[in-house]
Amino acid sequence: MEYIFWGSNTPLLTQLRQTLSCRIVECITFQQMKSSLSHIDKIDFCVFKEKDEPEIDIPTIAQLHKLYPSLYIILISTPLSKEEKIPYLKAGVDCMISKDSSKEELHKLLSVISDFKEKEKLKEDNHTHSLAEFKLPLWKRAFDIMASSCAILILSPILIATALAILLESKGNIVYKSKRVGSNYKIFDFYKFRSMYADADKRLAEYKKLNQYTKESEEEELTNSSYAEMPLQLAISDDNAQDILLFSDNLSTSENDYLKTKQTERSNAFFKLENDPRITHVGQFIRKYSIDELPQLFNILKGDMSVVGNRPLPLYEAELLTSDEYVHRFMAPAGLTGLWQVEKRGDAGKMSAEERKQLDIKYAKEFSFGMDMKIILKTFTAFIQKENV
Incomplete structure (x- = not known):
């Protein structure tokens, strides 16, 4: 994973570089952010965003998140109230940290983020594999x-x-x-x-x-088809009953009979x-x-x-x-x-x-x-x- 600092606070950027002992790309404007990410096929970046003016921050964060949904965005700011945090979180900020966060806290956070990214990648790979399409062999x-x-x-x-x-x-x-x-x-x-x-x-x-x-006889089919097609609106049971009753407008049936009918329908x-x-x-x-x-x-x-x-x-x-x-x-x-x-x-x-x-x-x-x-x-x-x- 690579890191980008989005802001104009040079002392804060220097502090982050010293604390993390790693390369952090500096992007002052939103256009520089887009330029840095535009040539990359797989976006695997963590962005440190310095809090500035909410009226400017929130729309640009939302736009960045829409363009690159896999970015992990961290907002660096002074402590915020719950009401102040919500717009940032809705815009796409993943977490918030203080400017005074210790080295241990930052490393722990980035370790969690890295693990999260790995699990997301593994899940995506498994999902892609599960959806793999059948391809007709050339000989066939x-x-x-x-x-x-x-x-x-x-x-x-x-x-x-x-x-x-x-x-x-x-x-x-x-x-x-x-x-x-x-x-x-x-x-x-x-x-x-x-x-x-x-x-x-x-x-x-x-x-x-x-x-x-x-498989059902004609008489059973005519009876059960009403249950299979009825819109079920309510399910109730009592302590003495061994089955749940399902009700529609004018009909009722037990849950077991309904499930049996659906199974027959499937077979x-x-x-x-x-x-x-x-x-x-x-x-x-x-x-x-x-x-x-x-x-x-x-x-x-x-x-x-x-x-x-x-x-x-x-x-x-x-x-x-x-x-x-x-x-x-x-x-x-x-x-x-x-x-x-x-x-x-x-x-x-x-x-x-x-x-x-x-x-x-x-x-x-x-x-x-x-x-x-x-x-x-x-x-x-x-x-x-x-x-x-």
Whole structure:
């Protein structure tokens, strides 16, 4: 850490230099302060500010603090009252000392400041590390470009035929675009051949009770959904009660039931319908053979996705997976195919939402070129599904 004296009191500056036995840069004016700090990338300075006129001191200190918030500013003055101290502290002064402070007091203060700066730096480094973004390996990006380009060229007859079939069967866009969340929670336009009628999104709530991953029975869901959505306004308990009651306008429920409902809501983040009535005839065919996924080759070419990765999620699903438990899922590329798609799907051809999430996390932590090649080979034998999902 380096030191600056901000003021025109030369005897006080000399006293500080003798007491601290270190180099202290002298800056008389605010412009000199800015000039001294302007060429420095990392501001790690302690500024001794001589108290002068509050009307001048406070605005300039506030401006300096705004420009360089990491500066540690020490005000040197005679003893001040509480009312006098508050404006200086609000402006950005970190502490105040007397002109008559002893050598021991000054060294102790600067030792505390130095420790504080080190801890702040360590915290900042850890925070930066924790927010480190996933970066796609060069080998994976090169493979994605090569594979998607070749696939688009080879499959162009199928792409054209599918587009014509969709156009002839029902009105609407040939390619369906939706916002999806990929690696690092990046949102992008996700391409698929339209396999549903044009108003499918509006009918989503109508068919939500058919969700393949819903664990609650229809009766429990209808009852508990009122609790999950109600605005809780009051929580009370008595000495004899074993649970806390939560009240809304016209409803009440126990805290345990409410938390259970929210947990179920979280575990049902994935939404999928069996025998979805919103799907067109062409849509049923292209879904069965995964032809509806082919426009994602253009997502791969653009860099939104990779050939192998974790499926990019709709916004309403991704927002439920932002806790530390599931954040690793997004530290991997979004993919056309992935680990859970080629794994055994459990009893009756189904895989629970939790199993899917755990396989996504496993891929994010362990993916390699060899694993990607195995998944691609398995995809060719698994893409014809026995279930209609």
